Amino acid sequence: MNTAIYQPFKSFDFKNQLCFLSGESPVEPSRVLPEWLIKMANLTGDEQIKLLDESIRTYQSLTVPTSPQVYANFISPLENKIAAAFEKGYAGLANLEDVDLFNWIGKLMYSFLYIEMQGAIRLNQLSGDGMNMSQGLMHKFGNLHTMLQGIYKPVVFEEFTPWSIIIVPLAETNTAFSFRDEINTLTFSLKFKDFGIIACLQDNGTNKRYHHEILESINDTKLSEQQFEEIAARFFYSAYLFNRLPEYNIMPAHGTIYIDAMPLKGTQNKALFDVWAHKTYAQVLENFWKPWGHTLFEIIKDPSAPLSYFNDPHLPTHLRFLENEG
Template sequence: MPAQLYTPFTSFNFGNRNCFLTGRRLSTEEEKIQVFPQWLMSRYSLQDKPFKLLDESMATYKDLKIPCDAAVNEEYVEPLEKEIAAAFERGYEGVEQLDELKLFQWAGKLLYGIIFNEIQAGIKQQHAQGEEFNMSQAIIHKFSNLHLMLQSINQPVIFDGFKPFSLCLFRVNNAEDIFGYRDEINTLTFSLRIKDFGIIICLQDNGVNQRYHKEILEKVQGHTLHPIQFEELNARFFYSAYLFNRLPEYSILPVNDDIYVEAMPLQGISSKPLFDHWVNKTYGQVLENFWKNWGFLLLEIIKDPENPMSFLTDAKGEFIPADKIQLPV
């Protein structure tokens, strides 16, 4: 029997009686899994820590759950979690050996779980005000494509000759129990800094953000980064993901039992560049947010408007080794 893709955004099905991954009807609304996996919450004592939703309401990490068929969880989700947990436990060396697709699936599942909770909260809020829930078509398009690709966890979905994501892994000289998590659901950007590594993933860009930052990535390759350097890279990726102005399109072709996904050319019929113009002042505002722990303000960061402050490269454009970085106490 040919594989059947589930499309929750067609009917806007975000209740708790259907599995988030397959759409299968659940026997009870309590059939759920944690968005942030238990092993990660336990390792970093996240369960009762606050998590702010887009409507400014507060939840805790353990409050974030998604409906999931028990059999699907046992056969597909749990094995993925165990593989990721084992790799993360080994640190950079373990994560480096992971299949990139597995990391993409894991990060995508987590981010989609947050999106699912955000949509549920939005629907409740709008209905309480007697209004219909609305979401832009562009955002629906992005989220639908992410969900399609997540089904590679449990379906024979094959990405034909392309990667739907940019994924960068770095060695980082982190403090022992640091848990640095960031996301931006509008641009589907994910970042995690733990143990001795940091990961940045743009989940829906067909790899173009990685190419956009090719020059700086080549300079940092093979180096262990100071946390402030990783956060600078983070700021660059989160900002470029915001500047990326295409909505990737895909053609889906079932072949026997497999589902082939092919990327349409991003350039399309437009002569416009794939990224909007980089504005240093706006980038400086992003960087200020990412450097909050170190107290740098926008005025310092863009003191020279043409050359924002950087801990990655010096005035000659050469990489600054982590042990040479001097920070204010």
Template sequence: MPVTPYEPFKGANFSNKYCFLTGATLNSPEETIQVFPQWLMSMYELEEKPFKMLDESMATYKDIKMPCSAAVNEAYLEPLENEIAQAFNSGYDALKAVDELKLFQWAGKLLYGIIFNEIQAGIRQQHAAGEEFNISQSIIHKFSNLHLMLQTLNLPIILDDFTPYSVFLFRVDNNDQEFGYRDEINTLTFSLRIKDFGLIICFQDNGSNKQYHKEILNKIGNNTLHPIQFEEFSGRVFYSAYLFNRLPEYTLLPVNEELYIEAEPLRGMSSKPLFDDWLNKIYGQVLENFWKNWGFLLLEIIKNPEEPMSFLFDADGNFINAATIALPR
């Protein structure tokens, strides 16, 4: 029987009556999952902490839920959560051994859960104003592709010789108490800095951001990073994700009981580079935000507009040893 992926964006189906992953009708309003898993919330006592939504309203971490069939949760999500929780508890080395696709699925489910809640809030707002729900086609395109790739969790879907994502994982000398989470849903970019590691994922770039930052990654190698170094690299990735100017397209090929997904060439018919021009002033604004913990201001960061401040590399372009950085973690 051919595989038919669920497509919630075709009918703007974001009711709590249907499973977010499969579209199956739920038996009870109690069939939900926490977007931020309970083990992670417990680890950092996040349950009652505030989480700002795009419309500036505030929720708590425990408030952010999504409808999910109990059977789907038991069969697909809980085993993944258990594996990721165990790796997180063990730290960087264990996480490094986890299949990147599983990291993508775990973090993608979390990010999609936030998107799901943001869309529900948008629908409520627009309906209250007597308007039809409206969202840009390019955003729908990105969100739909993310949801399609998430169904590698529960359907026999094979990504044919490509990865839809860029995953960056570093060992970081973090403060044990700090929960460093950040996302940008318009570019589908995510970072998490906890325990002894930092994880960044671009969910819809077909590996382009990893290629874009290849030279920097080679210089960093397997070195442990100071938190400010990780945040600097995160700033670079979040900014390059913003500069990425393609909307990936995919071809779906049912073969017997499997569904093969092929990536169309990103260059397509355009000779334009995949990334728009890098502007240090804009990058400096990104860094100012990412370096809030250390209080650096834009004027300091771009004092030399040609060479913005860096804690990753010295004036000669050499990697700076984290142990030599005299800043708090």
């Protein structure tokens, strides 16, 4: 039995010839943004998105090469499960297994990454073997891809969770569909209908613990869109401050991939996050609050207390965040 794990970052395989997920052939193009989501969000598919190479693409033109068998037997059932949850709104998402949401968001982000890689190679920003790409990023993206093998084969996370995922109810029940992602930090947010999702895909749950005070104060409170974007901004900023590259022991055996996390603390006697700076956070927040027209000056008028839509914002007040267990 071939127990080897398909590792596209070893061969830097982004040529549309092998399945983006399994490495199998033949392949057919499958949409990055699924048809069910386009229809549910009342979109046409002609909406545009700008990629990192400055090219403009429509939602429906974004595709990745996929094995028909993998798509029919594994990706399609996952899409159906997520679609059913989205249809029910927050109640459906709240009953969804985190691992299903992780696989779906991870597949979405990795698909975008696959397309971005092609653009970078085309513009000679990356060599065909990835030699001028950060080794840390290649390592991180490769680990995510290995974890996503769980879509079509058994993957066991040994007594740890590689992600931070939060799902919150929104006060507005007809929120328009929108999402944002940050590939370098593998951070993602999405709002739609009566729910919002925020995910950090490879932090071993650390960002969720970092923001535990505001999350505990929210509980099941329905958030305004401004409040949701404020929480999302905090996660995107803290993911940037997160200064560890998680390491994993990966062991394939008898058709299953076992993944064990190494302690994040390691041998470094320093905080897991760099120092939180309100001014930098305010710049992030300004971008997330663009629809409401808040200026940076308004947000940071009081340098010690940035503008917040929460009565008690629970912003980080300490400069260190250490975990003994990693």
